[in-house]
Amino acid sequence: MKCQKCAKPATFHITDIVEKGKYREAHLCEEHARLHLAPTDEAVEPPAIGELAKKLAQSVGAQGAAASFTSASDSRACPICQITYLEFRGSGRLGCPHDYEVFRDELMPLLENIHGEPRHSGKVPKRAPRNTRQQTTLIQLRNELKRAIAGEEYETAARLRDRIKGIELEQGR
Secondary structure, eight states: OBOSSSSSBOOEEEEEEEETTEEEEEEEOHHHHHHHHSOTTOOSOOOOHHHHHHHHHHHHOHHHHHHHHOOHHHHOBOTTTOOBHHHHHHHSOOSSTTHHHHTHHHHHHHHHHHHSSSSOOSOOOTTSOSOHHHHHHHHHHHHHHHHHHHTTOHHHHHHHHHHHHHHHHHHHO
């Protein structure tokens, strides 16, 4: 998204509350955000955001700052695909359908905020799996296949490959 006042990328998204129930949004670059937020009678220029972050990291300590922004749910991992909630937050992508159950408490408010409802009520792609249990099994088998190949267990890997192909052929019908 570009700055509303120039062609630079908007790095600040500011919401001003005008009155109860009414607000105004501004998408600005750092320079225009500084002008927007600075009082007009103040001549002192506020420090850049990067400088504030450096000072915060120095005052709290790098490990203390990282720990203060993470929670216990961030370290919890899916037993099927091994993705953590912290990894999901970083990438925005879940690892498997089972993650919706594992991270249910964290995802429900997020989904309601983004979509307005916690349940999907639209179209479904024709190629989408009909059976989520089969999809979960496929993900588990693929992870086991990777581990078998890494451990140089080629007989096990061949059996897993054949099971994966069988399930994929079954889904293709």
